[in-house]
Amino acid sequence: MHIILLHNRDHDLLEDDPGREAREDVVRVAESLAHALSRDGVVAEPLAIEGDRLDFVEALRFLQPDLVVNLCESLAADSRGEMAVPCLLDALGLPYTGSSALSLGLALHKPKAKDVLRAHGVSTPASFVVRKREDALAVDLPWPLIVKPAREDASVGMDFDSVVTERSALVRACESVLRTFHQPALVEQFIPGREVYVPLLGNSPRQALPLTEIHFGRAFDDRPNIVSYRAKWEAESPEYRDSPTGPCRLDAVQEARCIQTALEAFAALDCQDYGRVDLRVSPEGVPYVIDINPNCDLHPGAGFAKAAQAAGMDYAALASRIVEVALERAHGNPHTRKKGPGTARRVDPANRNLLAGGAGLRHRAG
Template identity: 30%
Template sequence: KTIIRSAGLKTPPYILIKSTNDIKRPKLRLPVFMKPVAEGTGKGVDETSRVETMKQFNATAKKLLVKYRQPVLVEEYLPGREFTVAVLGTGKKARALGTMEIKVKPDAPAKDYSFQVKELCEQFVDYLPMERGNLRKKVENLAVQAHVLLECRDVSRVDIRLDANNEPNFLEINPLPGLHPTHSDLPMIATQEGLQYTSLIEKLLTSACERYGLT
């Protein structure tokens, strides 16, 4: 996120809490979103992650520090739609394959895309192809810029969320996204874009072979 922000790309304001000594009123606007800095698959994200008050802030920070033994990432909460973008290629050849919107249903056990919600995604999440248009172009352009800036190779999956002004913001990037044919986001995006699973794998291998001069 430091690299993303220094390059002038939009990402929500954030701080890191490294120990209980760092727990004090943040120079961020509430609500904020809190999670362990080095986990994946929604680990550490639950119904307490979206924080509205300082009492909640203190309790959530202490809980995460104790349980996960790593810094806590605190970001200003973005109220808009959430997307994940599949990016293929390396450097100048990087292109967005497609974008999928993630919509957590109202009856889900958490308001946000938490670990529990992900585990029960068939019941609590709608995965929808993003409509084409200017907004999608902005979302995918941000994702590709992040992929290239962070020197990802062959493939990545970039999480984007809209702020209160409907502007795309970078949340995080997965440089080694899951490849389960029906459960992982990357193959799901490929399917939505009409690309068969075997063709997706072929594209990844072709990109890697090109980097090593094996084509």
């Protein structure tokens, strides 16, 4: 089997990039997965998308891999380019891991994602979109509030000043987002309480891996308990040191409620294969969806891999399972099926991508 690990390599493209560390991490993830998958007859090799060049399309057309592991989180250091990659893979008729362009686009457009969640009855904090400074003066939500870029992920643009308790601080935080990221600011009601992550794997049925939680330490004393950009990416910072991810211990009823909320959120955005739903659990025990990560970080040291490890799945087994899930969804069969004309096919699952074609049509579209 030939697998291509497609990833962005654009972390050094911009002189001033507020998301540089997050973009650079993708290169390391591709290398780790290539090593984990290259065994038992599998050839797995990384293929980088350099800046805004699209010559990778011709490379894939020539290589015709059995599967593309889609690790792209941006194009030309712009997160909005993430959703373009599945579109191109669909056009090439190549199966790929992870969610479709629509799901990735919705998840990245946080206000739209929240609209979809509310339409499906999934709990998420009340919010307001600020497109210009004057909009911040019209926000009418209960304090405290949290301000974040509306179309970024990986905690980009988040620091302690993102949580505000009065109007002037709200205006300053919104102006910072508008000026730095050239996009709207999403203002949300800040939910005090625990930050719980629900890792999800599979399609039909979808499995919740062991839940994890951020354990906030001394660096967060008398400060907002949030996973800032420094806490997520700057390994030498006190915030990084004092916000480890660890097992989440909830009673059975509360855990089931968190898992159900995460499953409903993932399904509402029509996400596929694997991902993570981030929750804030209020002191009253209500789980609120604060973020949906359809193609979450697969670094061996990241939370998703740690959750898989807690479920008895080492990194190589996790990588193989993600490949299996994607191929089963794309083909409607386990990838180990017998090949050739006349081979019986399994009944298609309800969530199968109907663009997936057979011989002579669209070649295994994802």
